[in-house]
Amino acid sequence: MPFFSPSDSSPAGVSPPSPRPRHLSSFALESIMQGHSAC
Secondary structure, three states: OOOHHHHHHHHHHHOOOOHHHHHHHHHHHHHHHHHHHHO
8 A cells, every 4th residue: 555655646646747737837938928029
């Protein structure tokens, strides 16, 4: 139980949520910056 809990919670809880929101934030920021610059 202690081996499955940290193993599934560590990589599954820190891997997907970390790169996912970061990439989305970067893309949204770039899109807004580009739009502001083009406008």
